[in-house]
Amino acid sequence: MSRKKRTHLSLCNMQTAVKAPALDLELLRSLSEHKEPHLKAAFQKLTNHLWYLSERLVCFALFDESVSLAEKRNIVKAMKSREGTPDTLPRATLPHNKKVNSLKLRDFASQNSPTFFTTAKISPAFLEKDPSEWTRDADYIRGLEVVQHMLPVNDLAERGVALMKKYLCGNKLTNNEDQRQYILQVVERHSKMFDKYGGKKMK
Numbered sequence: 001m002s003r004k005k006r007t008h009l010s011l012c013n014m015q016t017a018v019k020a021p022a023l024d025l026e027l028l029r030s031l032s033e034h035k036e037p038h039l040k041a042a043f044q045k046l047t048n049h050l051w052y053l054s055e056r057l058v059c060f061a062l063f064d065e066s067v068s069l070a071e072k073r074n075i076v077k078a079m080k081s082r083e084g085t086p087d088t089l090p091r092a093t094l095p096h097n098k099k100v101n102s103l104k105l106r107d108f109a110s111q112n113s114p115t116f117f118t119t120a121k122i123s124p125a126f127l128e129k130d131p132s133e134w135t136r137d138a139d140y141i142r143g144l145e146v147v148q149h150m151l152p153v154n155d156l157a158e159r160g161v162a163l164m165k166k167y168l169c170g171n172k173l174t175n176n177e178d179q180r181q182y183i184l185q186v187v188e189r190h191s192k193m194f195d196k197y198g199g200k201k202m203k
Contacts, residue, residue, distance in 0.1 A: 017150040020052035021061040021105055028053075032100035055084055058108040059116035062131075063140075063147050067105065072131040074106035075113075079127070084112030122146055 028050070051057060061067050062075060117124040122143035126134050134140040 016148050017052070017057075018060050018063045018147050019066065021058050021108070022064055022067055024050055024052050025103060025105060029101050029103070053105075053108045055108060055110045055112040056116045056119070058105055059113050060147060060150075061105045063144050069131045071105055072134075074104065075109045076127055076131075078106045078109035079111065079113045082110045084110035117143075120146055120150075 052060060058075070059079075062072055114124055116122075120143070123139040126137040126140040126143070129137060
């Protein structure tokens with residue numbers, strides 16, 4: 001299955017903020033692979049709205065069952081070893097030393113990431129265990145209950161829909177109707193799924 005199709009299917013299955021980091025990264029990767037001017041412009045705009053790939057909110061991925069155990073181990077490792085930015089930024093900045101299509105969730109985690117647990121009032125004690133044991137850990141289970149009720153701030157989705165309509169519907173930069181329809185379908189589904197589920201917001 002192509003990355004484009006995987007991204008579309010994943011977006012259709014998104015329910016809470018838990019999946020936002022992985023899905024935002026997958027959407028970013030997908031757009032980065034295209035060289036068409038309108039998609040490059042959309043990619044550049046989206047890089048300014050990566051809230052869920054910030055050093056703090058990337059921790060949502062630790063509760064995402066679609067993220068592999070190996071990647072969760074690497075995220076925890078980065079949280080302990082990678083120096084964070086002097087000031088915790090509200091959104092992610094892309095690493096300059098890596099290509100976008102090679103980025104992993106671990107690349108956004110740092111020693112600033114544990115502040116997520118303080119803000120969410122979740123005990124981080126489960127991080128001392130291997131991810132394979134988390135689903136049997138009381139602190140992790142409680143944390144999962146908390147994050148599953150958090151509503152993703154839909155800034156990325158709303159701006160994505162507006163951008164795609166601007167670049168695809170408002171001009172004739174592409175004549176590929178399948179591509180136009182796919183991109184619009186993805187970002188609009190992204191927006192709808194963000195809006196569908198209520199709960200807490202976290203910025």
